[in-house]
Amino acid sequence: MPRIHFQLQLAELKDKLLAMAALAQQAVESAVDAYIIRDLTLCQYVKQNETAINSAQRELDEMAYELLAKEQPMAIDLRFILAVIKINGDLERIGDQSMGISKRTRDIMKTEQVELPVDFTAMREVAGRMIRTAILSLLEGDARLADEVREMDDEIDRMNRCAQADLLKMIQEQPQATQQAMNGMMVSRSLERIADHAANIATDVIFWIRGADVRHQLSLSMD
Incomplete structure (x- = not known):
């Protein structure tokens, strides 16, 4: 019976993590939509979402640490709980980056609208796909899916x-649009960081399943 109870607790931990991942995904989508269409209502939604993400992070951490302390799990169960704690942190940081994009939206509301030479929707789609695939790899316990996420990171780095x-060139050619272009540079950087956190989640899934730390594997292969 104690073993069954422990497995139920692990399943609950995973369910809570998946719910938090859904919040993080919504935060990214809403933040970029808010930036593109200059919607303060969406900015407010992102702020409320971040509050929910922060609350979920605290609850997940408490549950995970309690399981570590009381159950003293071994092998794959131990790796799963450790992975959850790290993934939890990355999801919270995705919420933070989404809030950063929301703040950029509030900044540009005070400026003239100009067209920037960046496809933020495409960048969001790549970052969102990485988050979804990373979480799917966790849900299905599929390290191959996690490998795909880490490979996708190259695409958004290039973007x-x-x-x-392109934005630096715009500043040089259209100095009157410097503030808007600088804002766009920060939004692009935030989306790249969101993708990095998705790649971190994939790395933690691989650690859980394979027991292998592959954090520096890709960077070493490119040296």
Whole structure:
């Protein structure tokens, strides 16, 4: 019976993490929508969402640490709980980055609207796909899906580099649009950071399933 109870607690922990991941995904989508269409109502939603994410993070951490202390799990169960704690932190940071995009929206409300040479919708789609796939890899216990997420990170890194270069060129050619372009650079950087957190989640799923730390594997292969 104690073992069955422990497995039920692990399932509850996973369910809570999935619910928090849904909040983080919504935060990213709403924040970018708010930026693109200059919608303060969506900004307020992102702020409320962040409050919910922060509350969920505290609850998840407390539950995970209690399981570690009381159950003293071994092997794969121990790795799962440790992975949950780390994933929990990355989801909270995705919420923080979404709030950063929301703040950029509030800033540009005071400026003239100009068209920026960046496809923020496409960047959001890549980041969102990475989050969804990383969480699916957790749900299905599929390390191959997690590998795919880490490979996707290259795509959004490239998109961010292009955005930074194009916006810098815009500042040089249209100095009157400097504030809007600088804002766009920060939004692009936030989306790249969100993707990094999704890649971190995938790395933690691989650690849980394979017992392997692959955090520096891709960077080493490119050296």
